[in-house]
Amino acid sequence: xxxxxxxxxxxxxxxxxxxxxxxxxxxxxxxxxxxxxxxxxxxxxxxxxxxxxxxxxxxxxxxxxxxxxxxxxxxxxxxxxxxxxxxxxxxxxxxxxxxxxxxxxxxxxxxxxxxxxxxxxxxxxxxxxxxxxxxxxxxxxxxxxxxxxxxxxxxxxxxxxxxxxxxxxxxxxxxxxxxxxxxxxxxxxxxxxxxxxxxxxxxxxxxxxxxxxxxxxxxxxxxxxxxxxxxxxxxxxxxxxxxxxxxxxxxxxxxxxxxxxxxxxxxxxxxxxxxxxxxxxxxxxxxxxxxxxxxxxxxxx
Amino acid sequence: xxxxxxxxxxxxxxxxxxxxxxxxxxxxxxxxxxxxxxxxxxxxxxxxxxxxxxxxxxxxxxxxxxxxxxxxxxxxxxxxxxxxxxxxxxxxxxxxxxxxxxxxxxxxxxxxxxxxxxxxxxxxxxxxxxxxxxxxxxxxxxxxxxxxxxxxxxxxxxxxxxxxxxxxxxxxxxxxxxxxxxxxxxxxxxxxxxxxxxxxxxxxxxxxxxxxxxxxxxxxxxxxxxxxxxxxxx
Numbered sequence: 027x028x029x030x031x032x033x034x035x036x037x038x039x040x041x042x043x044x045x046x047x048x049x050x051x052x053x054x055x056x057x058x059x060x061x062x063x064x065x066x067x068x069x070x071x072x073x074x075x076x077x078x079x080x081x082x083x084x085x086x087x088x089x090x091x092x093x094x095x096x097x098x099x100x101x102x103x104x105x106x107x108x109x110x111x112x113x114x115x116x117x118x119x120x121x122x123x124x125x126x127x128x129x130x131x132x133x134x135x136x137x138x139x140x141x142x143x144x145x146x147x148x149x150x151x152x153x154x155x156x157x158x159x160x161x162x163x164x165x166x167x168x169x170x171x172x173x174x175x176x177x178x179x180x181x182x183x184x185x186x187x188x189x190x191x192x193x194x195x196x197x198x199x200x201x202x203x204x205x206x207x208x209x210x211x212x213x214x215x216x217x218x219x220x221x222x223x224x225x226x227x228x229x230x231x232x233x234x235x236x237x238x239x240x241x242x243x244x245x246x247x248x249x250x251x252x253x254x255x256x257x258x259x260x261x262x263x264x265x266x267x268x269x270x271x272x273x274x275x276x277x278x279x280x281x282x283x284x285x286x287x288x289x290x291x292x293x294x295x296x297x298x299x300x301x302x303x304x305x306x307x308x309x310x311x312x313x314x315x316x317x318x319x320x321x322x323x324x325x326x327x
Numbered sequence: 328x329x330x331x332x333x334x335x336x337x338x339x340x341x342x343x344x345x346x347x348x349x350x351x352x353x354x355x356x357x358x359x360x361x362x363x364x365x366x367x368x369x370x371x372x373x374x375x376x377x378x379x380x381x382x383x384x385x386x387x388x389x390x391x392x393x394x395x396x397x398x399x400x401x402x403x404x405x406x407x408x409x410x411x412x413x414x415x416x417x418x419x420x421x422x423x424x425x426x427x428x429x430x431x432x433x434x435x436x437x438x439x440x441x442x443x444x445x446x447x448x449x450x451x452x453x454x455x456x457x458x459x460x461x462x463x464x465x466x467x468x469x470x471x472x473x474x475x476x477x478x479x480x481x482x483x484x485x486x487x488x489x490x491x492x493x494x495x496x497x498x499x500x501x502x503x504x505x506x507x508x509x510x511x512x513x514x515x516x517x518x519x520x521x522x523x524x525x526x527x528x529x530x531x532x533x534x535x536x537x538x539x540x541x542x543x544x545x546x547x548x549x550x551x552x553x554x555x556x557x558x559x560x561x
Binding site: 035037071074075076077078080096097099100102104106108110111112113114115119123124126127128129169 | 329331332333335336339340343344403404405406407408410411412413414415560561
């Protein structure tokens with residue numbers, strides 16, 4: 027659905043996007059992740075035909091975005107960063123404008139359905155300038171999905187919302203992701219975990235990771251094991267498995283992290299070890315890195 | 328029609344904002360004053376007085392009602408919404424241009440009341456009046472196209488206004504400037520001066536060359552504006 031190959035974009039001397047290539051298949055919900063200023067927005071603006079790339083190629087549904095921008099724009103729904111909207115219009119006026127420019131046959135019906143889906147029926151005839159951030163965001167999303175596009179590109183759809191609104195918008199995106207190809211950018215990690223099946227991490231204009239969320243976690247999470255036990259067993263005795271780090275000791279209660287020297291799953295061996303020594307094992311688990319850790323690890327390089 | 332949809336939106340922006348009413352109101356107030364001045368104090372039932380100040384008046388008013396067109400879209404970033412809709416750059420420019428021209432025509436329409444008074448009080452030359460209004464219309468449109476171009480180069484309305492005004496001013500004073508220029512260049516400069524074309528139309532002589540001149544200027548600045556919008560993509 028979206029094919030990007032060696033995309034480069036210069037702003038003057040600054041290289042905002044530096045050889046980005048990726049592909050998004052039909053029906054995927056992909057998270058575009060990176061710190062602020064990593065080049066997410068620029069990449070999305072190129073995908074939507076708002077900016078031209080300095081070099082490289084973008085195919086949307088097989089159509090080159092530079093050669094036939096209008097055709098590409100017909101197929102995409104786009105929510106720009108910070109949701110710019112016409113403050114002096116009402117959501118109805120605004121959606122009606124979008125519907126007529128996009129040549130939607132039964133505009134009134136489409137507006138009503140979309141407004142219901144996005145939950146903006148109550149504010150349809152109020153001036154956009156007076157709406158709260160949450161409603162504005164919904165109007166922005168409504169505008170993007172009005173023409174039922176195959177591809178949805180959302181640039182930070184949840185920034186500036188309160189936790190309740192964030193949850194609602196995420197549910198909406200999940201709902202939309204069932205039948206559309208979605209590319210959404212964010213710097214909020216739990217968002218990606220919740221809504222996306224795949225994640226592309228971008229830093230300094232370059233892609234630093236591109237894989238399914240589970241794979242990414244698996245690849246980067248170490249094989250460290252944390253054990254918690256009660257008893258006389260000195261923590262040093264565990265060093266047969268690898269390097270040992272004491273996390274907590276309290277009234278004969280030990281919490282120990284073991285990092286094996288070679289990467290393998292040592293949980294079974296640890297369990298047998300405790301069984302042999304007849305020590306009380308309270309907890310044994312492989313330490314999972316959160317997406318935050320992974321993200322930090324990827325973007326620090 | 329995409330142009331139609333775009334135009335409807337532009338008209339909403341123009342007529343929903345108090346700007347249009349304020350500017351048009353002041354415009355009518357000033358032209359009215361010049362008209363009644365001639366009527367009551369000089370005792371002449373003619374538009375001459377009003378027509379003389381028009382080029383100068385419009386020089387302020389046209390950039391004032393046009394400056395918002397693109398500068399505002401850039402400033403609040405709605406340009407991203409607009410330019411990711413399936414529209415072409417020239418359609419956007421043309422719709423904005425027609426919208427402001429419409430506002431101008433409506434305002435100009437109100438001054439027809441003075442013409443009505445003229446017919447009531449005397450017997451004005453119909454051909455001359457037509458020439459006057461055609462000249463005003465063309466001049467106003469040209470100012471708008473220039474101001475629209477100025478609006479494409481900045482995201483600040485103030486800068487758009489000043490730039491628009493300055494470009495119009497240069498075109499306007501070309502005829503005054505020619506006195507200090509070498510004789511050979513004079514006739515060329517004369518041809519580019521808006522005022523000389525405007526004046527010849529005011530006399531009631533509508534020559535194709537004058538009309539053509541204004542149409543060309545309009546097209547030139549509309550194309551330049553479109554180019555600026557295309558160039559923005561980088």
